[in-house]
Amino acid sequence: MEQINQIIDTLTENTRNLPVVKDIAQKAGVSTGHVSLGFIAFITLFMFLGIGADLITDLIGMFYPMFMSFKALESKGADDDKLWLTYWVVFALFKVVDDWSGVFFFWLPFYYPIKLAFLIYLFAPQTKGAIMLYDKVIKDFMVKHQTKIEAGLSQAGQAASLLQQAAKEEAMKKGMEYMLNK
Template structure:
């Protein structure tokens, strides 16, 4: 029981000045820690049942890091900027892999809680999971294949320019035909 009270006290301290939670706690006559633990329990039930779990996972994986990225951009130093930029690089890769692999793994028990735990591991400043993954796997891979990636991006840019030019020409042609057939 002491451990639960310790968690509630920590959550109370952490959420004491969050307006929405503070208002709810005042209306319910409980601490912000109790509201937070209730919210966590509520989300956990939905996650375990798979109801809206993908949305919940994405929201948690994006909103906290987004806010922390905002705060990092507003500070003078660059250390926190690098931390959150690293998170977004890893998150983008995770998201692409997740979209393609989810069809094979969504049936795995506790799939969404595992995904959520992974995202929390990635963004928590205490674990710096994104930095560890980036330094161990992503950075070496990209550095090794940087020339090929740059060449592919250059070709894609050229192709996009050609498509854009063709679209402009077709639009002008159609516009001219429309104007002359009236």
């Protein structure tokens, strides 16, 4: 019971100035920590039941880091910028891999809670998981293949430019045909 009270106290400390949580807590007559713990329990239940789990993981994996990135951009120092820039690099790679491999793994028990725990590990300032994963795995891979990646991006840009030009010409042709047949 003591551990739960410590969790509630910590949540109260961290959420007492959040307007939505504060309003709900006042209306319910409880602390913001109790509201936060209830919300966490509610989300956890939905995660384990698989109801909206993909949406929940995406929202948590994107919204909190997006807000913290905003705060980092607006802060004076650059210390926090590295954490959030690194998180977005790792998250982008994770999202691509997850979208392609998720078809095979979504049916596994606890897939979404594990996915959410991994995302929280990546962005939590206490663990700095994104920085560790980047430094130990991604950075070496990117440096090794940087030239190939840049060449591929250049080719993709050229192909997109040609496609855009062809679409523009086709649109002009169809527009002229329409005007002449009118």
